[in-house]
Amino acid sequence: MALTKEQIAQRIARELQDGYYVNLGIGIPTLVANYIPKGIDVVLQSENGLLGMGPFPTEDKVDADLINAGKQTITTLPGTAFFDSAYSFGMIRSQRIDLTVLGAMEVSENGDIANWKIPGKLIKGMGGAMDLVASARNIIVTMMQTNPKGESKLLPTCSLPLTGKKCIQRVLTDIGFYNIQDGAFHLVEIAPGVTVDEIKAKTLGKLVISDKLKTIEV
């Protein structure tokens, strides 16, 4: 069975370590915040200018001056800090962020990522994605293994305009967890009930099956 979005978020949450500063992108990555393991102290960064992001507010605590990078209303926590947007990207470029999780449309076998623009469709912009992928040292990309047409999003080369070049080392999809190294996707974990044949059928880029292949615990 392919993983649900919640199960993908749960698997990523197991990568969190005590003391991590983490930037979570929009979509599945945001869900990771719901599964931070007990006893682990993690600080969430939001690139508009906030460190120490709290949960959504209750109705009476909604504050228009307090939003995250997805423009959602949020709350502060003990220890929260506010700063301007240049300062915020200073944290990102100088690699103070321990883990960055973001979504993608395509990833290539050499670590290129495309997640901001589809030619012929209306362009919305890259926001902070190009800054994040160019600078972050520990990135996990989360996405479905295939697009709605059933085509692989793990490719030899990206067909869409790039967000960043040779910057992705790890990809978690609904069916597999891959390390990207030496120009190939190395399957290291597989979703329960999914076969290696299915992975092969849904991976267009070069694929290597790890000899230590594990099943993702759900």
Add this chain to the structure above:
Amino acid sequence: MNKVVANADEAVKDIPDNAVLMLGGFGLCGIPENSIAALIRKGVKGLTCISNNAGVDDFGIGLMLKTRQVKKMISSYVGENAEFERQLLSGELEVELIPQGTLATRCMMSGYGIPAFFTPAGVGTEIAEGKETREFDGKEYLMEHAFKSDYAIVKAWKGDTAGNLIYRGTARNFNPLMAMAGKITIAEVEELVAEGELDPNEIHTAGIFVNRIFKGEKYEKRIEQRTIRK
């Protein structure tokens, strides 16, 4: 030192057609909503707007798009805005998209008097086309330039008559960066106090960068994504 002007109309009255404006805010958070309303009343045209976002259909910069006052948007994300889409597709509106960190730093460097800088954002992408690249410690970087703008229009929480500013929460975002970068900087505030009433330790933007300050008549502070915990 007294930089107070009567109201938003007074603050923007000399902004000419075809001016390059920086407008503070992230999404609808911390936008100079009273100045935007005054620009619409004034009817100034052909504006280039440097702002992280372009508002929504009926609020923020979206209102100036509706009245066709904007020639060009320079932003990182232009989101869900039907009128924006229509003008973009019909060629009425020009758009330059810039990575958010680069946008912020181009504002900052303008205020810091540094003409250009190197960043890794966009290396190997279409953003890099035509730009000088250079290698530092084995990694490739793009040269990006500080913005040049005629006016910066920012929104702060509190300000004093000398133009010192304090921002609140994530409404800070691009505001202090742009405040330093305008040839003329206009600040609108929720609370305007006399010189000496703000704690000098808490001032984010020093008055030297602010030319005009006024108390905004009203703040709607529209919320784009109202997310609630039960």
